[in-house]
Amino acid sequence: MNIIPILNDGILKLTLNGRFDTFGAGPVQQVLDSFFNKHPKFIIMDMSGVDFISSAGIRVFLITAKEVEGRKGVLALVGLNSYCRELITTTHITGILSQFDTMDQAEAFCRKKTPPAT
Template identity: 30%
Template sequence: MLEVTSYNKGPVLVATLTGRVDSSGSKELESQLLILIDANQADVVLDCSGIAYISSAGLRIFLMAAKKTKSLNGRIRLSGLQEPVQDVFEISGFTKLFEIFPTIEEALAS
């Protein structure tokens, strides 16, 4: 199960993801994240420190969200990737598609 909580830090939407981003969790992530982005939150930081696992279905949602924010002239930054999730991003080439930071504070400062 995946939990998504969010808050605004100035003009930036910070979404904290907790749980597994697998086939069932990705559906929850898609519905919540795309709704938040559609509400004109084009500048997004995803706090991924609570994610221990991500599947290809989860990667697809991250890619959809990145395309959506880009179409709104925004961007997505990721923070706090745990090692197994970081490995999946590296193997899949997603580290070239996303700005990745160790902490939320560093992502917000960028």
């Protein structure tokens, strides 16, 4: 799994490329864990380079969604292929994350959920 993390203005964006299986999920979770102490409220995962998700990948989604929910944030997935989108629906986890076609849509959604600075 190739992972490119970028943290900017409370939004952690991960670009993932590879299989989100037992071997890919571990490195993704390690990267997420390394950023949790920076308290990102929103996590956007660009999944356009992922063609397979196993139960290990679903577990990462569950852990991440719980982490950001505690901060009143959002886990957003971008660019899911039809197989991955169907898997997300079949596993009934659509209620804990948001799905978008583009990174711009996901970022706009997160920014709308961010209260203005006072």
